[in-house]
Amino acid sequence: MSPKTAKSVAAILDQELDSMISEWKSQISLVPSLTNILLNDADRTGHLPALFAEVLSRLQGNRNYLLAHIPKV
Secondary structure (H helix, E strand, O other): OOOOOOOOHHHHHHHOHHHHHHHHHHHHOOOHHHHOOOOOHHHHHOOHHHHHHHHHHHHHOOOHHHHHHOOOO
16 A cells, blocks of 8 residues: 655645635525625636635745736736
């Protein structure tokens, strides 16, 4: 049996980014007080890539991550 290599929290977060945003949308759809606010998916989740990029940057101690991963508006 070969030893498993541990992944960093930042690596897992980066790898699972799309699924976390999808799950965020699913969870929001279960809260009536939030679904009563009329927003499309882009408006409801558009801030998440920048939020996660900031978290990843802080976890990695690398401000350059922000420049490479925050969508241009």
